Each structure stands twice: as structure tokens, then as C-alpha cells.
Amino acid sequence: MQKILIIFFLSLSFQCFSQSFEKSIDSIDFYINTKNFIKGLDLSEKRSKEYLSQKDYEKYCLIILKKSTIYFLLNEKEKSFQNLFQVLKITDEQNLLKIKIQTLEDIGHRYATILDYKKAIDYYHKSIALAKKNKITDQNSFVYQRIYAVYFESNSDSAFYYLEKVMKDTRKSGSDKKFADSYNNYFSYYNSRQQYDLAKKYLDSSLIFAKRSKNNYIISTALNNLGCHYMIVEKDYRKAINEFEKVIKLNSTDTLSSQIADIYLNLSYGYEMVGDYKNAHDYLNKWSTLNENIYQGNLKQAINDVETKYRIEKMESENREKERVFDEKQKNNHKIILIFVALFAFSTILFYFFYQNLRLKQKNKFIELDRQVKQNIINASIDGQEIERKNIANILHDSISALLSSAGLHLAAYMANNSNEDSAEIKKAKDILKEAHDNVRDLSHDLLPPLLAKFGLLHALQDLSEKNSNSVLQFEYMSYLKDGKRYPEEFEMRVYFIITELFNNIMKHSKASKAYTTIEETNNQLLITVEDDGKGFDTTKELSSDGFGLTQIKSRIKHLGGNITINSKINAGTLIYIKLQIPK
Template sequence: MILKWTNFKFPFWTILLFFTFSGFAITQNKTQDSLSYYIENKDYLKGLKYSREKSKFYLENKDYKKYCDVSLKKADIYFMLNDNQKSFETLFKALKIAEEHNITKSRMEILEDIGHRYASIRNYDKAKNYYYKSLSIGRKNKLINQNSFIYQRLFKVHIMTNSDSAFYYMEKIMKSAKELNDPNELAFSYNNYYSYYITNQKYHLARKYLDSSMYYSEKSNNIRQICTALSNLGYHYLVVEKNYKKGIEQYLKSLAINPKDTISQEVGDTYLNLSYGYEMVGDYKNAIDYMNKYFHVNETIYEDNIKRAISDVETKYKIEKIENENKEKQRLLEEKQKNNQKIILIFIALFAFSTILFYFFYQNLRLKQKNKFIEFDRQIKQNIINATIDGQEIERKNIATILHDSISALLSSAGLHLSAYSANNPTEHSEEIQKTRAILKEAHDNVRDLSHELIPPLLAKFGIFHALQDLCEKNSNSILQFEYSSYVPQGKRYNEEFEMRVYFIIAELFNNIMKHSKASKAYITLEENGDQLLITIEDDGKGFDTSKELSSDGFGLTQIKSRIKHLKGSITINSKINAGTLIYIKIQISKA
């Protein structure tokens, strides 16, 4: 089948503007931290996991500004993974937090990012709406300046909608670039002029500004700017000058400059233009190859149901906001009515107050005494459990030592004596001797395995982190996969008893996952925070109702809680039916 280009709308304007915008929006106003590192290295899965943990941490500690900052980066990751729905959900949730706590700068940044997301799916009316909201907040609170990137984004949406305002923002951006005298900014601005004049079919002026854009792009040594200029030059050769070979040459240079980029919208559009160029020179094989590459890149980027899903999210956000406002008004009205009722009741209560005062005082005294007895009883039980646990761990260590150093050595010695006897008497009772040797070897192996089960050798020799990684690998199979992550410096060691106790706590939790969760994946993450060790264990299993299960813990979970409390730590269990289980553990570190 021969592809006919008359069946396609050639996407040159997409190339001109998307090459200009990609990348800048992601890094704007983002400080360098661990999450930025994951984004920069395109390790998006770790980035999402890290951002989820940090978001929960900041919400728990009521650090709403940092929560909003993490949400912006989290939305960036979803956007780069082409999950626009989750990107929007993250931004609208952060916007709600920023509005509730009056975080002005975060509101401005989030509104601008929402506008950028709408622009990316070509919903330019909504993009303008959110851009202008962000611009209004920024100007009112003096949070933006002449070279703020929002002006470039406004230029984009206006030129894409053939609005006369595009010229205004184009001039504004150029004025700022000339004041800064930065080659990168100048290349950026001249590219805007090229986009504007080529859109209005003023080809002579467009080529003039294209040459300027190419000059400053090379001077800035910015790979993205050079790719933009080369792509625009390739377009000019293909469409305006009909010089298809030179057009192909420019697009191939653009791909060669940034070979790591293989799945972005810009690369997809470049493939489409190369396919067109090769068809025009009669090279149909390359034309079809690049068309197939274009389809491969584009097939996951835009889907028909994205706009509908995003519209549902926005509607839900607006409804929730209105409902919350109505609830607040209703709450204030009810509170006022209750206050009036309280005044009347106070006068009535004064007559009976003197009589019941002594009664309440007496009941309160009895309750305090009862609570003291309950607390004293609880402390005794806790001490018994802790003593039992300590005894179990000491006994476990002693048994492992005896098995390894004494019984195992005796079995080895018996085997050596038997070998020596067999060597001196080769024909005497050879069959019985071989059976005896086999029995000794089996006993030696069983003793060794039991010793290792009691105290893993990796734990004693190399520490808890190597032991836990080995535990994940040993327990992983085709049904259940354990994934291990550690942000603690490699080679770090703690107190031997501390490592042993933490190891058996985690091993018991792993055992619960394998027995009860019916999960296919489980994750463990370790991180140091000052003098605390933070442990996160998560699975995608069947979960459980924590309100029912945790009120009647089994002995295993009770022991785990007691062990953690004995280590001056805490445990939090979050789970829902059919939604997996998430466990957070904080333990005071006992260093070597």
C-alpha cells in the first residue's frame, strides 16, 4: 500500500511551537533535589514512588508549600509518561491545598502548570483562562518579571488560535531578550518571529528571522535551541523552497544532535516531516519507515477520552469547592445557633451545677485511679512481652552459635575420623561406612541450614542491608516479586543487636505478605532521617479492613508492634480491601 500525503494534514506548526516549548516548562522554577534528579535521568518509576512518600510526609507535617512543590514535579512525571489524567488530578489536588492555606506563589505556579497541560492537549481556550489567572496573581503580588516564561506560553496559545494578541506577546518577549542580551533568549525570541511570519505567509521576513535564530542558537550552544532552528530550517526548505534534500538534511541533523530523545512529540513530528521529504524525492522505503516511526511515537500521546476524563476531574474539583464553601457557611450558622443555645443552657445549668459538681469530681477521681491501674497492668504485660522477645533473640543467637561452632564441628570431626578409618581399612564394612558418612553429611547439612535460618550469615557478616536484599531475592518467584530500595549509604552498619531485631521484624512482615496478602508485587524502602531509620513496606495484595483487623491483632502482629515499641519506634498500617497494604515504621537507630 502506497501512502498518499493528501490524506494527512501536515503538522508544521506543531513542530515550530512544540520544539520551542518542550523542556523549558518542566525545569522552570524547580529546584534541584532528589526528585529533580530522577526526572533529569528519566527514572520516572522511582520518581513517582519518592514523590508519593514525600507528599504524605509533607501533609502529615503540614508543610503545604513543599507539598505543592512536590506535586508540581509529580504532575510533570505523569505528563512525561503520557498519563494526562493523573497529571491533572495531581495539580487540582495541590491547587485545593494552596487555596485552603493561602499559598500565593504555589497557586500561581499550579495555575500556570494547569494552563500548560491544557495547551499540550490543544484545549487553548482553557489554557488561556488558567494562564491569565496565574498572570493576574503574579502581577498583583509582584511575583513575575518581564522575562517570565508565562509570556512565551501566552504567545504560543495566541498564535495557535490566530489571535492578534500573539504580536503583542512576541514583541514583549523580544524586548526582554534584548535587555538581557542572552544568546539563548535571543534565539528563542527570533524563533517566535519566524513562527509568526511563516504563519502569516510572509516568507521573506520569516527566513530573515530564521537566520538570526540559527545564529544565536549556535552561539548559545543550547541543543534544544539548535534542534528548533534546524527543524524550522528543514520546514522552510521542504515547504517554502521545495528543496527536499536540504530539508531532509536539516531534520537528520536535528535527530543526530539529540540521539537520546526517541519518543517525544518533537521527534514524532520530525519523523513525519522526514517521511514527507523522502516521499517527495522518491525514496518510498525511508518514507514508510519514518511514517511507521511517527505512528509508534504518537499512538500513546493523544487519546480521545483524555479531554473527557480531565473535564470530569475539573468538574469534580469545582463541585467539591462549592460544596465545601456551602458546608462552611452552614457550619458557621449552626455554630452561631449553638452559641445562643449555650447561653440559655448556662443559666439553667448554674442551678444544678453545685449539686453535680461533687459527683463529677468523685467520678473523675475514680476514673483516674482506674486508668492508673490499667496503665500499670499494660506496662507489666509490655515488659513481659519485651523480656520474652529479648530471651527469644538471645536464645536464637546462642542456639545458632552452638549449632555452628560445636555440633557442626563435632559432626565434621566424626566425618574426618570415619574417612581416616575407611582409608586404613578399605575393604572392611565399606557399605556400612558409606551409609554412616552419608548420614553424618545429612546431619551436618541440616545443622548448618538450621543455624543459617536462626541467624542469616549475611546479617552477621555484612549487615542488615545486604541481608534484606538477599531476603527479597530469596523470597521472589514467578507469583510474588519483592523489590528492594535503600537510600542509606552503602556499607553502613549499626549495632549488631539492633540489626538483628530490625531484620526479624521485617522478615515477619514478609512472612505475613507471603501467607495472607495474595500479592504479586511487594516493595521495601529504607531511608535514614537524622537518628531514625524509616522503613516502608508496600504490597498490591487483597488488603484488609484496618478498623476490624487491627482491633483484634494476631499474636504475630502483636509481637511486631511490641518489638518496634521496645526499639523506641512506631508503626502505621494503612490498608483497604482490594487496594493493598502500606506499612510505615520509624525506629530510633542504635549505631555500632
């Protein structure tokens, strides 16, 4: 006879129904439990439409969760997931935190049942994190039990951590049933690691609390595990048989479950090992008969499920057709009304618009002329500033800085030839010359960075990011251009000062901790992205302390034949996207 031993150790691992919201059994739950899925789905459709029309989104989401359960039980996993993610979207829009927490957990459970443990764990953790963030404390240990089950099944080292989490929450609840389950978890954990003595201690504790709970399923689980322990570890088949017989007696009215079939097989093996071949044969026959009945029942249920799926598809198709016809009628009626309203409105305002059109055209001409004049003034001002900046930088660097350096060298030569004369005034004069030279050099570099002139825009932006980074704000720069790429000098200078102005805005106003700049080229266009994680601002209002701000930046970009897109919200950072046409 084949040796087959069954151990029940994760009694809460993969239940299908939501635990947080189903405090009482309603008619949909009744239909689910009695496998009358057609009526359950039909009722859920009616209730969901009713709640949606009333804009009672909380009850609507709970109904869709039940609908998801029906599809899951029918093995329609795709539809089950679609319903869950539909609920997740609504809970985000309506800020239904408790239902969102439960939905995330249920999505994790769905992934666990299809053995996608990675996604299951991800959604379980999202559920826990959201509950902790919003201090929702009524989330029980059920989600931790599910996480433990997934880690246990995948043989992960994290299983023990969640084993402890389940026990911690169990102690808070004081429930005998939960204590029985938790100790049963420890038994399964240590038994799988062949620490049989320690596993037996936890099994004994599980049995004590199981009996206190007076729950037949929990007691049967503990007794069956005890029988398996006697059979596998202690090889005491008599004791094992005694425990299995207790389970049979405890479940005398249950003659069709797969758990009882497993007990029959265990008993058959136990009697065989003690030489009682008659009982071994009898229980093997019982196991075979029950398995056949279960198979026939499952086959019948599978056939019913196929028929149910067909009827559901037909019902959904009919509902969709009714909705389509209704929507089409509504649209047609709406169109007729709109046509009459439009004709009336058109005839009423036609003369007004005709009259106003002449005035508006004239007004727009003046506005456009004024705008063009202002734009030309701004562009001329920007061009003048950049040319003047370049000229001043060259004068400072090539003339004044050189003169100061030459004076310093002459003074140093004089001091070297007259080393015996220790004049404090000469030393002070030398220090003043050095300080003046350094200030002139720094001013020259601020007006026109030497890196920009010598090595180009890419190196200058890298240097700008590094100089502006500190312990409070970090600028990160990424270029997707070829090293050493150069553009026309005036173009590089203007782009550099545009980005410099954006950096100044970030440092002055954003209160950000990270800023990112990327630069790339495509289709003869230079694409620049500047992003920060700061406090953001209302893009409908210009934030400017000097009267220009973003207006000046936009003018610079328009002058270069480019465009700028600003995406920012309060407390959500700022993203600026610039596209510039590269001059030939």
C-alpha cells in the first residue's frame, strides 16, 4: 500500500471571502455559499447599479468585491482581477481607505492562489503599509497569516518573522481559535525543519486551545496533525490510529469531504503497519469509495460551472445589449434637444457675434502689435544682456585680471630683491592685490564660465550641478549626448543661462532635496528636462520676485525658437520640459 500522510497546518491560508466587511451573511453571500452563482451575480448587478446611481461608492465597492468572489469561484480569474482593480480605482478616487486596504489584500490573495507569490507578497505589504500610514488599527492578523502561508509555501526565510507577527496579534485578541491556529503554525514550521521535539510542544499547545475553542474543524486539524506526528516521527501507529479515529468520530456527519478521505487513507496505512489487514482493507475501500464520490461530485460541479459560465456570459451579453439600446436612445433624445437648443442659441447670438467680430478683430490687432513690441523689447534686452555679459567677462579676464596679476608679480619680485626690508604695508598691498584678482576672476567666471567657452555646454552643466549641490539640495545631471558634443557658441551660452535661472528658482523657492537635469538630442532638437521634488506651485500664477521670473525664461526660449512645458502642483514637485531647435 502506498504511504500517504496528510497534515493540515494552515487552516486560514487561502479563504476566499473578505473578512473585514462581512459581519453578517446577506443574500449574495448565501448564493455564494450555496454555489447559486447565477442568482448571486444577477443580484450583485442590480445592487451595484442601484448604489452607483445613488453615488453610494462604499456599498458599490463591497458589492463588486462579492462579484469578484463569484468570478473567482467560477475560475474566471481575469474577470475576478478586473473587478478587484475596478474597486481599487474607485477607492483611490473616493478615498475609501478601509475598503482599499481590504482590496489590496484580496488582490494579493488572488495572486497567491495562482502561485504568483512575488505579486502576492507585494500587494499584502501594500495593504499593511496603507493601514499603518493611516493608523487604521482594526486590521487583524489574517493578512499576516496569509503572508506567512506564502512564505512557508515558497520556503522563504521570512516565514518565521510573520509567524511571530501572527502570534503577536493573537495574544492581543486572546481568541482560543487564533491561539490554536498560531500554535499549529509553529508546529508546521518546526516540523518542516525536522525539529520534531519542538514541533510536538507547539502541537500539544494547539490541541489545548483547539479544545477550548469548541470548533470541530480546528480540533480535527490538531488531532490529525497529532496522529501524523505519531505515525511519522514516533512510529507509534496505535496512538496514530487512536487520534485518527477521534477525528472520524468528531466528524460523524461529514462523509463527503476530502479531509475525511485523507483520514481514511491514513487509518488504512496505520492498520496495515500494526498488522490489522482487515481494517486496513476496509478503510482503503472507504477511501476509494469516498474519492470516487468526491470525483463524481466535482465532475458534476464542473459541468454545472460550465453551464453557469455560459448562462452568465449570455446574461452579461443581454445586459450589454439592453444598455447599448438604452444609451443609444438617450443619446438620440439628447441630440434632438441639443439641436433645438443650438438652433435657438445660434439664432439669438448670431447677430451679436457678427457685430462683435469687427470690434474684436480690431482689438486683436492692437493686442498682437503690443505683444510683439514687448516681445521684441524683451528679446533685445536679453541679447544685450548676454552680449554685455560676454564683453564684461572678457574685459575682466583679459585686461583687469591680467593687470592685477602683473602688479602682483612686480610686487613679489620687489619683495624678493629686498628681502631684508620687512614692510607690513607691502605685504598688505600684496594681499589686497590677490584678493582683488580673485574677486575679478570669480566675477568673470560668473558672467561667462570658462568651462562653457572651452569645453562646451555639457561640461558646463555638469560643473554647474556639482557647484550648486550641498547637504540640503542635490543636483543630479545626466546627458545622453556624445562626449565632446558642441553647438554654436551663442546657442550654448543662452541655453546655459536658461538652466542657470531654473537652478536659481529651485534653490530660492522650491525647498527641494533632489533636482534632476537631463539633456538629449533628437530630430535636430535639444530636449532638456529639469525636475525637483520640492513644494511645487500653482502654474496659473507667475511666481517671480524680480518682475520677470518664468516670464523671462519663457522669452529666452521663445527667442531661440523653442517651447517650454511646466507641470507643477502644490506639494507635488515641478517638472519643466524644454524643446529647442538646434541652429545650423
